[in-house]
Amino acid sequence: MSTVEKRWLKNYPQGVPHEIDFGGYTSLVDLVNENLKKYANRPAFRSFVGSSEKALSFAEVDQLSKQFAAYLQNDMGLKPGDRLALMMPNLLQYPIALFAAMRAGLTIVNTNPLYTAREIEHQFNDAEVTAVIIAENFAAELEKVIDKTQVKRNKVIVVSIGEMFGGFKGWLINFAVRNLKKMVPSYNLAGHIKFKKALNKGNASQLKMATGGQLDDVICLQYTGGTTGVAKGAELTNKNLLANAFQVEGWIKSANIKEGQERILTPLPLYHIFSFTVNLLCLGTSFGACNVLVVNPRDLPAVVDIMKKTQPSIMTGVNTLFNALLNHAEFAQLDFSKLQIVIGGAMAIQKPVAEKWKKVTGSTLTEGYGMTEASPVVSVNPLYDEGRIGTIGLPIPSTEIRICDEENNPLPLGEAGEIQVRGPQVMKGYLNRPEATAKTIIDGWLRTGDVGIMDEDGFVKIVDRIKDMILVSGFNVYPNEIEEVLAAHPKVLEVAAVGVPDPKSTEAVKVFVVKKDPSLTEEELRAFSKENFTGYKKPKHYEFREELPKTNVGKILRRALRDEAKQA
Template sequence: MNLSVRLDETAKINASKPAYYFMGQSSTYGELNAEVTKFASGLEQLGLKKGDHIALVLGNSPHFVIGLYGAIRLGLTVIPINPIYTPDEISYVIKNGDVKAIVTLDLLVPLIEKMHHALPEVENYIVCESGDERAKGVDLSQLSAAGKMKSFTSVVESGYLDFKAPDLKEEDVALILYTSGTTGKPKGAMLTHKNLYSNAIDVAGYLKINEEDRVITTLPMFHVFCLTVVLNAPLMKGATLLIVPKFSPKEIFDIAEKYEPTVFAGVPTMFNFLYQYSEGKPESFASLRLCISGGASLPVALLNNFEQKFNVVISEGYGLSEASPVTCFNPLDRPRKPGSIGMSIMNVENKVVNGLGEEVPPGQVGELIVKGPNVMKGYYKMEDETAATIKNGWLYTGDLARTDEDGYFYIVDRKKDMINVGGFNVYPREVEEVLYNHPSIVEAAVIGIPDPERGEAVSCYVVRKDENITEQELFAYCQEHLAKYKLPASIEFLKELPKNTTGKILRRSLKDQVLQG
């Protein structure tokens, strides 16, 4: 079984049920499945075959869904790429990923034009029509002259419904996800059909996603959190996607009032924006049965404030690209523990180990490692990195964690982000939790900076909603709640913190700015 076959089966059962709503339009499962089949057939007629690599340089749209499932149906390996990457960043992924075809938006063609001469291996550029007025002035002459440009619509229309898909093995690579590359060049995590399907089905079962659910899909589709939790898992169960092109609090509340969603998934920053949005009415979220948080640790103060305001439970989970991504979630049928990432989902095993790979007792901090059908095949063309990350079948996550007596896991921090102050370990998250508890703080990030006497010092960067709060007042507040060696050496107020496209606060980027500045 794989995602494509399961979508086909779901479409036969729910042919007339809405698969998604997007910008006032909708498509049934029958219509979506037909488009997927025709796109797969159209790609085959362009000369693409099983095992070839295709890139999706797209934002949230039906084009992404059809492109993803159509490519998988043909047996291609899909490489999703963040559309706001620079030409150099996109070129690196395309070259390293041996991409033969690119699906992109008409508005992004000028970006593609800048790099296509340096990408001789790319044989086809499939351009999606956005309907945006700005696209009317886009110059397509270079790609058209090279004979490499096709419209998405024409590729679909050239396909046929009696297309026969190739046989796919569960260990065939379906997706290569390039990590964000905070250190060095991005690495391509190879995810197989088994990886993707097992995680989508297990997540859907764990979160009790069903055909009655309406899921707000505003996380970026090119990101693995969205791919599995709010795209693949719902589609496997016949749920309806409410596709939002770009996150904004106003848009989310408008969608909620119009379509009465039952599930919302986001990163902590999104929950913060929704909580802070002055025009957001609690009754707008009355239909929600579940909110899901991932991508980064959710501050406990924010979790409690959000749940109290909107009367909805947030289930925090954990995952990483190399695990397709989900390994843990707070259970729905047992007590949820604020601050915890929950327990292992079905078919996945997590444990916390010391430097020798030995499991440590509850309460002790170690590295979180993972085993299961969701663990990647390896990094593309990087055997040494693969061997360093997967040992004896266990994926070493690089995250520091602990467990409690009930088997719940808690992420302490990234191994690389830990601050060593005079021989004492300080975890940025515990300092951030204290800052988030202060009523005047909207966001906080903590990093370690070089210190000539102690090795490293704690440096805090915060966004405040009360301009009158001072550094001295915050420092005094920290003194009440933190041990002396954990106290910040400096506190700086910023208008905003650096984030990636999912809204995750980037400590590494902040640290680079500080050290370079």
């Protein structure tokens, strides 16, 4: 095993351990069981819909997740290892369902609820999903393809936004969502059960608590894209997720914050690996912070109102959200005296945004770096003012980073090359894709596909990306998928997709199209895209060409198109 000079350790904040200790835990469910009791009397989650609020304590989440786990085991007949898809925004039902799945020994498949029917079908079949918990707002899309998957209709549990608020308040929320805002398209999934009913039925049966398995057992399939454009399931084990939770916790403990006392604003969806690990597993479950759940982070007035009501001490987010808040008229009027830690991930934090954030809020916007295959956190800047804007910080405890050339040979300090990562948080592999795994993990080193430079103090700066990946608001968009779907349009001859700079979302998708039928219009393609892509994947720009630039073997030169678009 090759050794790496850990030059970053000298710049670790005081109190951050160089290595993490698993503390005797062999599974994530052990950590969940212990901490739900440890923080029993503390608030665990707060949820807001309009003027209504509902809070759950750790003790309540403990009890409700046991009830729900009993239902999954006894009434639904799910067995340890079965794959359960969680498909909802940041609702109180999410942590209940997640902890229940763990306690029943199920494998979690986090799924973006905004996926189109085509995307659902691919992910469910690839992961061999047999049951799903889905918000009713998205059930119509599932109905289109459920019969093409292994999910039976009596294995569908439907969640509503208002049900956890209870009584007249809950009824009123659901009435508004369904009838006034028209946010629930009609669906017919005969045989499905309502979440609240499943909770009540589970209360009448006995749970046989799962052991949680061993450190190397896979407990979560977290889907990412790939250079092939096919979404791949990263197999995350007990070890991966425990390690990353403890790694982040070790970093956070260098700050002046207290276990069981903090409030963390959670605007990013919990099905996204950043929020899943950092907000829910680390800061919430392990550290005992109360997660203030934001159902729709695009509703900026609601986000500002929630911040005003809760005064969070910790916040996570992405550059686009921070920038949008800074440009919201009422944001600067908030009281930021409690806000201590703000961490940005999933996409690069822009220097002007970080500087303005500091000026307006008085808190430092700290940038980190990670990827789904690393559970996800790899590096983070020191908190407060010791960080370096424009870098992704230092490798976190028990993590090594090296910079390599195309043959995986380590490069001298200061030279640009591929960022490679080694640590206990690196995934087991891609589900059923040994060749892709072998290309991505070389002798224990995870190839990130990002080009970076490490300085003499161990700080890493990302220079460019090797892959053709397009980064839209922190989500990966892969050109092959866009091209493959649009090429299926009967009037399209050729298509190339590239990322172009966008002030709101880092990058936007632009497609160059050669027509097969001269009658093809941009409006037709936009309608086709709306049907087949979730929001962030939809091309924003369309350009028709007579021909596309190609190599001598006929491969389309995306880079030439991308460079041309950026210059324009």
